[in-house]
Amino acid sequence: MASDSWALAVDQQEAAVKSISNLQIKEERVKSDTNGVIKTNATAEKTDEEEKEDRAAQSLLNKLIRSNLVDNTNQVEVLQRDPKSPLYSVKSFEELRLKPQLLQGVYAMGFNRPSKIQENALPMMLAEPPQNLIAQSQSGTGKTAAFVLAMLSRVEPAERYPQCLCLSPTYELALQTGKVIEQMGKFHPELKLAYAVRGNKLERGQKISEHIVIGTPGTVLDWCAKLKNCQMLLFSATFEDSVWKFAQKVVPDPNIIKLKREEETLDTIKQYYVLCSNRDEKFQALCNLYGAITIAQAMIFCHTRKTASWLAAELSREGHQVALLSGEMMVEQRAAVIERFREGKEKVLVTTNVCARGIDVEQVSVVINFDLPVDKDGNPDNETYLHRIGRTGRFGKRGLAVNMVDSKHSMNILNRIQEHFNKKIERLDTDDLDEIEKIAN
């Protein structure tokens, strides 16, 4: 991979960068003859009673999601590497003086005005000479479009070698970001994109002629011997302390955009918990909620692959059509499942932390933590919590997050998450159908 200059974008970097520095891979591939989608009974004619339940469910959902949209007065900390240089922020894409094909691509995607993070980050990313950036912005606020725009503005399509590298923590996110690159770059017909993901091997001595390489850590390391003369752009919704220190160590002389702690959560996402005493009760509570969560689309997170496949099978047995996605499946299946979910062919996706970060499916209005996110020591995983609930409430939309609590221990975890973000998570009782009716009306 010979090149004179580089742009490197790292998305959700706490995961991607950490895995680069800690690559101990023990892969067990599990064979499966399903494509990850579990289907059951085709929907029969609905009875009056079912129609009534549907209306109650819709009403409940509206009630739960309803909240005042807060204005966008973000408390952001912006640090420039050269404090004396003036601080630019742009209010329109025209001000950036992009190549016409690129501006056309931006508008074709339906963006009219830059989002908050784009206003601040774009001038820094496009500055000459190139400057590095470490940037934080809430989930669903346009980080991907920001760094994709920066990458595309640096690409010289006439030159046939890789000029940008984009690193993602998971296969699905790499595919998703690749799609954004293709959409925004569609008026550069010569532009080529290569995926450095599991299964795509580079033959010895094989030259890469694509302009942009996007991939996951292991394969990307395999492809690249070294990176030099490289502008680095790191984006994430969260920067846990140790990651923050690490980011500053590996990115020389960066500009910085950082959120204050109290600004990390989105008030547009209403958070609840459901109190149960064991897994079976959680399952029952989930079934009670099912009508409400399938009004639009929902993602259900489990702690392990095993729980996820168990839950998907149980829901399926109850007659619900759900999709299952976890890292034990083969990549072809994973691509097919996420594609079907995007198209709305399944309304519910049961998954693991593989889908916690970055996945952007606009129709997802509910996130359910069937298991609360905990780290390897059993402590609350606040970052993952924020990423998971951030699968809803994207780009200013409202969203609902429901946490299933099944013990004193998990209640304690939830309380600690609540304290960490200083954000009230309210009790929701799904066992009491009367009460649900009351909330719904």
Added chain:
DNA sequence: AAAAAAT
């Protein structure tokens, strides 16, 4: 515990 590379 999940995810991320091939050996």
